[in-house]
Amino acid sequence: MRHRKPDVPIDCPDFIAVGPKGDISFSHQQWQGAQAKEKLVFKSVRALPGHEFIRIYEGNMAVVNFLADVQLVVDGHDVAIKVRRLEVYHKMPTGWCRVAGQGTEVDEKLFPIKTN
Numbered sequence: 323m324r325h326r327k328p329d330v331p332i333d334c335p336d337f338i339a340v341g342p343k344g345d346i347s348f349s350h351q352q353w354q355g356a357q358a359k360e361k362l363v364f365k366s367v368r369a370l371p372g373h374e375f376i377r378i379y380e381g382n383m384a385v386v387n388f389l390a391d392v393q394l395v396v397d398g399h400d401v402a403i404k405v406r407r408l409e410v411y412h413k414m415p416t417g418w419c420r421v422a423g424q425g426t427e428v429d430e431k432l433f434p435i436k437t438n
Contacts, residue, residue, distance in 0.1 A: 334412060334419035342405075342427055365393040370404075370435075382413040389428065389435065404428040404435060 333350040340346050347353035373389035386409045394401050409423040428435065
């Protein structure tokens with residue numbers, strides 16, 4: 323999952339995404355539309371080492387929780403945030419794909435990030 327090339331789709335056809343404001347998208351295309359509506363562009367999403375937890379069930383389903391350093395542009399302004407991601411993956415004959423994902427911004431004043 324982590325070593326997927328940028329041009330290879332990661333989302334399953336029945337992907338569901340929940341945004342930080344509680345909005346829901348029922349496909350990758352809807353998710354991209356929500357980003358465009360909010361004038362949001364992801365520059366980078368980098369998982370922080372030591373903050374990744376992966377559970378694999380029956381060899382074909384995975385639940386992934388990780389903390390990400392996210393760099394993005396919102397309405398023309400650079401923004402840097404930490405996001406706790408929860409994602410669910412399903413193993414298809416062609417490889418792993420993401421069926422669901424949700425991210426929550428971490429308030430570092432309330433919940434300081436401990437580095438290893």
